[in-house]
């Protein structure tokens with residue numbers, strides 16, 4: 001069974017309690033369980049990984065770049081949190097692994113928020129973008145990945 005990575009960056013471990021008016025009350029554990037279940041229904045094994053460390057996210061994307069080349073992974077759903085707006089390293093990494101489809105996902109509508117959230121270093125190298133549908137966006141992104149990339 002091919003794998004899909006659901007990757008979450010800094011502070012997303014606080015989903016459910018962090019600014020609930022912005023991000024809702026669903027926890028990351030709930031989101032990950034929803035994604036695993038949806039993946040199973042679609043015929044994929046979903047691996048979930050969260051880190052507050054940029055380097056750990058880079059390592060995970062590189063690992064999936066290798067799995068993708070070996071035909072063992074379909075792609076990645078990625079909420080980079082605040083690193084979205086700052087990380088040239090994540091941009092270069094997604095570009096550098098060359099091929100792995102990455103769907104950028106945000107719980108909130110970043111374009112309806114502060115100006116500094118309007119810039120994304122991930123968008124130019126993303127296969128697609130899902131923004132502003134709350135935690136349901138992860139499922140939309142998974143579905144879109146499978147619909148567009150399944151072989």
Ligand code: DQA
Pocket residue numbers: 010011012079080081082083084105106107108109110117
């Ligand atoms: C976020 C939006 C980012 O601007 C913010 O820094 C986050 C969460 C979202 O899912 O809406 O940490 O990625």
